[in-house]
Amino acid sequence: MIGHWSRERAAEWLRRPSAGDDKYRRGVLGMRTGSAQYPGAALLGVSAAWRTGAGMVRYVPALDDAPSPHGLPSPAASVLAVHPETVFGEPGSRPSDAWVLGSGTDPADRSTAERSALLELLRGGAPLVIDAGALDLVAQARSGDDGPRDGAPAILTPHGGEFERLWRASGLGALPDDWDPRGGADGDAQRGRAETAARLAERLEATVLLKGSVTVCAAPGEAPLLVGPSTPWLATAGTGDVLAGILGALVAAHAAGVREDPASLARIGATAALLHDAAARIAAGDPEAAGSGRPITALDVAGAVPAAVAALA
Template sequence: MTERWTRDRAAEWLPRPGAGDDKYRRGVLGMRTGSAHYPGAAVLGVSAAWRTGVGMVRYVAPTDDSPAPYGLPAPSAAVLAARPETVFGEPGSRPCDAWVVGSGTDPGRRSPDERTALLELLRGEAPVVIDAGALDLVTVDGEAGSGAARRLTAPTILTPHGGEFERLWEAAGMGGLPEGWDPRGGDPEARAAAAGRLAERLRATVLLKGSITLCVTPNGEHLAAGPATPWLATAGTGDVLGGILGALVAAHSEAVRRNPELLGPLGATAALLHDAAARVAAHDLEATGCGRPIAALDVADAIPEAFAALA
């Protein structure tokens, strides 16, 4: 059975600084997101991570990225302009506590060196949030029908929407989609059962995005957050969710390394905080669809107010 994640449960996972904390103790999050074609994804994710209370965000631009088209800024320049407190470049002597990868990237444009760098993270020890353009890396060679997961050592949480979930399912060699599956929503229990089968196969927690977001761990914990405000159905909000989740995972990195099953409650908490911020921004506190239109950056900017209300 799927457990509904509540505001009280989520509050237990929201990190609050203490008198003895510094920026390192509050969590260092590495973000390998965005690209020449999608620099905005990097800005949205980094902004959301900062607003969720992480101690430091280190942004690493894609290796051998193509030149920026249409007069767009490079993703590093876009992040610097939006969030000047961000640190840039590969970690030095002090590694990151967690990583977010894949948001705003295209595997078809990924260089061999970038692929190698991403796989090194997935074979490391720090927890990794895997989104969008990096989801193919959890199956062997990313090939449809390969039927196998990579031997990954990092605790991982995948954040697919319905279409990405279907591609992961096929790449994992799991045959036809289960009865009752609907990429747009449908029966939450059917979706949770499908997410559970994929999580077990890939040995990773699956956060399946939707009006009701489902977070399922490899050992079978099923958590649900929502229904969310319909105003969240707009471009870029997934990048914001990735930044929120990365910040929470970085803050709880040591515990997650000891027990990767904790990515389940952290994923559900991120989804609930994401929705709460959208409700604040849209003035839709009851998630009825009333209120006003919002954009993804509005959600990121509303995170502190939502965080305070939950905490």
């Protein structure tokens, strides 16, 4: 049975710090995102993670990333300029509690060394948020072609087109006739997308967060959760990178529980999607979903996340 995620249920996953917390107890998030072609993706994701409440954000740039042909700053330089509190480089003695991979990257530009590093994380123990340019590795890492099927608890965040590519790569055949890549609010379309996402989740043994006007969060063996419809003002470049950062911070805060119960990633994913929409509505001046509001950018959404956390928690 398909469930609808609520603000009340989301609030249970928004962990407030206590007097006994330090930066490590609040969650250490590693981010391997952005590229010379898309340095802004790194900044958007890191900004969102900090503003969601991560105790520490560690940014690790892609190996062998070529300099920008347009003279743009590197992703690391972009992050440092705005968030000097960010830690840079590979983990030392204390590993990251969770990782965000792939936002703002292109598999066509990925080096052999970077591919190996990403596959090592996919087969590790830290929970993962896998987005955009890292999605192509999931089917390989979990199919037996490149190693063992087991690996880190993972939540995948494809939009409609990326979902279709994942579906084909997973060997599931033709997509169902009722598949709707756009994710409209129609009830039949919602059910079809939810059932299709659940099938892919079972196949890959990973949670699937299928983005759209109505977001689907499906964990293997559990009923899918729906979030939305979200504000249409979210349909703009970069908002997916913000969602990945929000989600990464929440996963890092609950990493121990995720390792014990990977299916909890669906509830965390639904919370992230609801928080993402709440931040967009605040930024657009339409917090009550009245249908008005104003145009926003992805950075506006990231900037409104603290207010959305306060409103939900």
